[in-house]
Amino acid sequence: MERPEARALVDKYADKDITVRHLISVEGVMRALADRLGADPDRWGLVGLWHDLDYDRTQDDLERHGLQTVEWLRSEGFTDEEVLNAILGHRFEQNQTDLMSTAIVHADAVAGLLVAAALVRPQKAAGMSVKSVKKKLKEKxxxxxxxxxxxxxxxxxxxxxxDDFIGVAISGLQxxxxxIDLS
Ligand SMILES: [Fe+2]
Incomplete structure (x- = not known):
């Protein structure tokens, strides 16, 4: 699926701006990680972009989180089973069966830290260093x-x-x- 089409599904199913921004930040990190690891940035990007697609609509029924997304994507005609599995991988350990479905867990976490760090910097994501992010990591x-x-x-x-991971993630966010208004 082409990126504009994938992005349109985010507007269709995610309700809150903060969710959309989170999804795009994880997409950026996943693409950069794929690049670094010799994997397919487009597919890894989709996993990041969609991993919390149902977040705003499963708040009252957290059991459905992840499963609902996969259901929607199938109904949209999306059939890449490895991408669907990786989306479940961010929630269920049994779905962490390959690099892509395992990386999403780490991308999710680091993107959260990086976006929070960018929001308190005047230059936002620009010029962010591994060292400064590690400092934030230590600050509980x-x-x-x-x-x-x-x-x-x-x-x-x-x-x-x-350190390498954080560096790649920073470039992904950038x-x-x-x-996502972080430049
Ligand atoms: Fe997430």
Whole structure:
């Protein structure tokens, strides 16, 4: 599926601006990670862009989170099973069966930290350094909702050293920054 079509589905199913921005930030990180790992940025991007597609509409029924997204995407005619599996991978360990479905967990966490960090900088995402992000990682009171362990354990999980991972993630966020008002 082409990007404009994929992006249109976000407008169709996500209701809140903050959700749309989160999805696009994770898309940027996933694309950069795919690039770095020699995988397919377009498919990894879709996983990031859609992983929380149902977030605004499953708040009252969290059991449906992820499953609802897959149902919608199938009804839209989308049939890439590995992408659908990776979307479930961000929620269910049993779906973390390959690199793409495992990477989404780490991309989700680091994007949360990076966006929070960008929002408190005058230059937003521009010029952000690995060192400054690691400082934020240590500051427990900063963006407390971010699962820090999912950033720290990235090397044992997808084989990318944490500093390297954060550097790639920063460039991923920067690549989508203009679209989410972070440039
Ligand atoms: Fe997410």
């Amino acid at each position: 009171s900063f963006a407390p909702g971010v699962e820090r362990e999912e950033i720290r354990n990235v090397e044992s999980s997808i084989g990318l050293a944490m 690549s989508v920054a203009p679209e």
